[in-house]
Amino acid sequence: xxxxxxGDDELMARIRAKDSSALELLYDxxxxxxxxxxxxxxxxxxxxxxxxxxxxxxxxxxxDSYTTERGSIANWFFGIVRYGAIDQWRRRxxxxxxxxxxxxxxxFRNVADPSPGVADVVWANLTHNRLRTAMNRLPREQYRVLExxxxxxxxxxxxxxxxxxxxxxxxxxxxxxxxxxxxxLAGQGLDE
Amino acid sequence: xxxxxxxxxxFYALGAVTEEERLQVERYLAQHPQAQAWLxxxxxxxxDIPQEVTPVTPSPHVKAQLMARVxxxxxxxxxxxxxxxxxxxxxxFLERLFAWRxxxxxxxxxxxxxxxxxxxLLSLFEYGQxxxxxxxxxxxxxxxxxxxxxxxxxxxxxxxxxxxxxVQREQLKEKDVRIAALTGxxxxxxxxxxxxxxxxxxxQDELAAVRxxxxxxxxxxxxxxPDWEQDxxxxxxxxxxxxxxxxxxxxxxxxxxxxxxxxxxxxDEAVFIAYRLEPLQGPTTYQLWLIQGDQYTNVGQFExxxxxxxxxxxxxxxxxxxxxxxxxxxxxPSATPTDVKxxxxxx
Numbered sequence: 393x394x395x396x397x398x399g400d401d402e403l404m405a406r407i408r409a410k411d412s413s414a415l416e417l418l419y420d421x422x423x424x425x426x427x428x429x430x431x432x433x434x435x436x437x438x439x440x441x442x443x444x445x446x447x448x449x450x451x452x453x454x455x456d457s458y459t460t461e462r463g464s465i466a467n468w469f470f471g472i473v474r475y476g477a478i479d480q481w482r483r484r485x486x487x488x489x490x491x492x493x494x495x496x497x498x499x500f501r502n503v504a505d506p507s508p509g510v511a512d513v514v515w516a517n518l519t520h521n522r523l524r525t526a527m528n529r530l531p532r533e534q535y536r537v538l539e540x541x542x543x544x545x546x547x548x549x550x551x552x553x554x555x556x557x558x559x560x561x562x563x564x565x566x567x568x569x570x571x572x573x574x575x576x577l578a579g580q581g582l583d584e
Numbered sequence: 585x586x587x588x589x590x591x592x593x594x595f596y597a598l599g600a601v602t603e604e605e606r607l608q609v610e611r612y613l614a615q616h617p618q619a620q621a622w623l624x625x626x627x628x629x630x631x632d633i634p635q636e637v638t639p640v641t642p643s644p645h646v647k648a649q650l651m652a653r654v655x656x657x658x659x660x661x662x663x664x665x666x667x668x669x670x671x672x673x674x675x676x677f678l679e680r681l682f683a684w685r686x687x688x689x690x691x692x693x694x695x696x697x698x699x700x701x702x703x704x705l706l707s708l709f710e711y712g713q714x715x716x717x718x719x720x721x722x723x724x725x726x727x728x729x730x731x732x733x734x735x736x737x738x739x740x741x742x743x744x745x746x747x748x749x750x751v752q753r754e755q756l757k758e759k760d761v762r763i764a765a766l767t768g769x770x771x772x773x774x775x776x777x778x779x780x781x782x783x784x785x786x787x788q789d790e791l792a793a794v795r796x797x798x799x800x801x802x803x804x805x806x807x808x809x810p811d812w813e814q815d816x817x818x819x820x821x822x823x824x825x826x827x828x829x830x831x832x833x834x835x836x837x838x839x840x841x842x843x844x845x846x847x848x849x850x851x852d853e854a855v856f857i858a859y860r861l862e863p864l865q866g867p868t869t870y871q872l873w874l875i876q877g878d879q880y881t882n883v884g885q886f887e888x889x890x891x892x893x894x895x896x897x898x899x900x901x902x903x904x905x906x907x908x909x910x911x912x913x914x915x916x917p918s919a920t921p922t923d924v925k926x927x928x929x930x931x
Binding site: 410412415416419423424425426427428429431432437440441444445448449452453463464467470473474475478524526527538540541542545546547548549551563566567570573574 | 590591594595597598599600601602605626629630631632633634635636637638639640641642643646647649650651653654655657658661723
């Protein structure tokens with residue numbers, strides 16, 4: 393329950409001071425979301441767990457590299473997870489294979505355990521639900537471009553090839569998706 | 585900011601660009617702060633996307649392995665530099681705090697948790713409202729930034745167009761100067777041409793006059809040419825060293841010479857010279873003859889008391905025996921002499 397008390401900034405300060413318990417608290421707070429993200433990208437739980445562990449290790453060993461200019465700690469951390477997962481996914485793929493969102497839920501049976509902290513779980517669930525709602529309101533084609541770019545790290549040319557759409561169409565869908573995301577999240581107070 | 589860069593920035597924000605495109609974007613961002621601000625705002629809207637995914641609890645060994653690595657690392661660091669005063673003091677404080685919490689009764693602990701939850705939810709609500717306001721502000725700033733970027737682009741375009749207009753005006757001025765210079769040269773040349781045409785007209789007139797004079801002289805020359813040629817022939821005969829001079833006298837009176845016949849006897853030409861003849865009376869004429877036996881050949885007529893004539897005979901002069909002049913009535917040549925006034929024998 394300590395994660396309910398200490399903010400991310402405080403935990404980060406303690407991690408810089410090489411307090412392993414702070415890293416453990418941060419792990420409890422973000423590991424499930426990080427694994428969900430990594431697993432969605434890599435489509436492989438074992439690989440995703442390696443990515444998550446390596447990402448936390450980087451926080452521990454490179455804590456000094458974080459500055460507030462990089463945004464919130466959570467977003468900085470998820471950036472590390474995302475790029476690590478994309479890197480792993482690219483190593484395993486010889487050609488782009490877009491994720492089928494409908495099958496995604498079947499991949500994992502271990503849904504997040506709310507035990508790490510009540511406030512963390514409440515906030516995480518609230519955020520997750522609102523983001524899911526926002527993204528579900530995107531047209532499927534726009535969401536697909538956003539998903540392929542963000543979760544699979546495909547370039548615009550690769551997206552065009554994978555979807556069979558002209559490059560200009562991919563541009564338009566990405567622009568509209570981001571614009572709508574911004575509007576939807578702003579409307580829900582989550583775009584921060 | 586042009587459309588191509590804006591499209592690229594969307595994918596850059598999503599981390600979905602090639603290495604070459606990434607370098608291209610970063611070069612552009614280094615030179616365009618407005619684009620960097622626009623990108624920052626765009627990325628803000630992507631920050632919470634990771635939390636859209638369904639959370640999945642990692643296997644226990646993930647945390648165990650991580651913490652084992654961390655512990656080993658911490659021990660290694662501690663062995664190298666045994667300096668942990670701040671951390672240890674913080675840890676001691678927390679341990680005391682948690683010990684105090686554990687000493688509370690279950691009811692008070694439950695009440696504390698309830699208060700914390702209420703406070704947390706209230707904070708979340710206020711946090712959401714504040715976030716909405718900040719997001720609205722960020723959206724407005726983004727729009728302003730985009731408008732400023734567009735405005736900058738337009739100002740750049742206007743500046744480029746102004747520069748183009750300035751250059752074209754300079755070129756136009758240079759052309760005007762050249763046209764003025766060429767116009768001046770053209771006027772000067774036109775004046776020169778006019779003068780030359782006038783001079784040419786004068787010269788043409790003069791040339792025409794000279795040609796007229798020349799034609800008159802040539803005509804006159806043509807007119808006198810026979811006389812001149814005849815005079816030339818006469819002079820040639822008179823100066824010839826082989827010419828034979830035959831005296832012509834009144835018939836029966838050889839001492840009364842009235843003229844000569846000068847001829848190269850081997851030719852068919854001769855010069856007849858008469859002087860001291862009596863003036864003609866009435867419509868009469870003197871007629872010149874070459875005589876061969878009883879054959880009289882008319883070789884000319886004259887009306888003066890004296891004359892020098894070139895005679896062209898139909899045969900060699902030497903074949904004739906004599907030459908003479910007769911006085912004939914009328915102006916028409918006679919077939920035979922009527923009144924012989926002088927005669928000489930060609931030898």
